[in-house]
Amino acid sequence: MHELVKALDDAKHILIIAHINPDADSMGSALAMYTHVLRLHKKVTLFCKTEKINPALNFLPFINKLKYNLPSHYDLALSFDCGAIKRLGVDLEEKLVNVDHHVSNERYGDINLIDTTAISTTQVLFDFFIENDIKLNAKIATCLYAGLVDDSQNFSTDKTSERTFLMAAQLIKSGADNALCVKELFKSRSLASIRLKAKMLESSKLACSGKVVSTLVPRSFFEETGAYEVDCEEGLHESLELVNVEVAFMLRYTKDGRIKGSLRSKNNLNMNKIASHFGGGGHVHSAGFVCDGNSLEEIEECVIKTIKTIL
Numbered sequence: 001m002h003e004l005v006k007a008l009d010d011a012k013h014i015l016i017i018a019h020i021n022p023d024a025d026s027m028g029s030a031l032a033m034y035t036h037v038l039r040l041h042k043k044v045t046l047f048c049k050t051e052k053i054n055p056a057l058n059f060l061p062f063i064n065k066l067k068y069n070l071p072s073h074y075d076l077a078l079s080f081d082c083g084a085i086k087r088l089g090v091d092l093e094e095k096l097v098n099v100d101h102h103v104s105n106e107r108y109g110d111i112n113l114i115d116t117t118a119i120s121t122t123q124v125l126f127d128f129f130i131e132n133d134i135k136l137n138a139k140i141a142t143c144l145y146a147g148l149v150d151d152s153q154n155f156s157t158d159k160t161s162e163r164t165f166l167m168a169a170q171l172i173k174s175g176a177d178n179a180l181c182v183k184e185l186f187k188s189r190s191l192a193s194i195r196l197k198a199k200m201l202e203s204s205k206l207a208c209s210g211k212v213v214s215t216l217v218p219r220s221f222f223e224e225t226g227a228y229e230v231d232c233e234e235g236l237h238e239s240l241e242l243v244n245v246e247v248a249f250m251l252r253y254t255k256d257g258r259i260k261g262s263l264r265s266k267n268n269l270n271m272n273k274i275a276s277h278f279g280g281g282g283h284v285h286s287a288g289f290v291c292d293g294n295s296l297e298e299i300e301e302c303v304i305k306t307i308k309t310i311l
């Protein structure tokens, strides 16, 4: 029997955790497992440290069950899509299962279900369900599909492969709602988010003979537009589409005054390596970090210097 199947069998109260500022992959995989555990008639708690999650995720089944405080007792915890344990935002004492696909994963779990070749954490979980004859229902399929479609950017990233489409086909067959996922994750936006993107693109600068584009996002951009933090992702993705650009990065302040960097690349330029230089990590094409600095400009200079070493 798979060690995770046994752990789920043995547990009485299961804690399911999505990482800080969860995306559709983290929340989708967490909710797919949540839905499965409900079928096992076990006590289950869904937890995330972030209280204001991206409203685009509100369509996911059972998202209304999300709790922001840890239960006083549980005997098994599972984390989803979280490469570094500090991104869970809590200290855990019980047995921990780490389900993920980041190359930078720290293998912090008592059980580590990690496949760095998977395009999404929902793909890691999908494989686990299939290999262990765990039946998918429409709710589970939609949750898994949400992570797949979001991490592959609607089937457009370099990692998109036959395996991606085979999984998609099987999920659709099981009742996944493609139209709903695509509408909520890619085709719904606020005017505030479009105004934020305009400001971002206006302030973007090219470096390294046009191979690098950097965008600094001061707090005032959010205040002036009313956009959410998560809304700046799209401007970053679009800046990577510029001809000749191979690396796009963005810097902004976190709520506690630190500096958050997000890096995206083409041509297999390793962003995990750049992010790890600043104490972060992630994937080859997509990585991030949080560091301290006097200004966005100061960190921008350091990041460009570090990127130059791999161009």
Ligand SMILES: [Mn+2]
Residues within 6 Å of the ligand: 025, 026, 081, 101, 119, 120, 121, 151
């Ligand atoms: Mn992911």
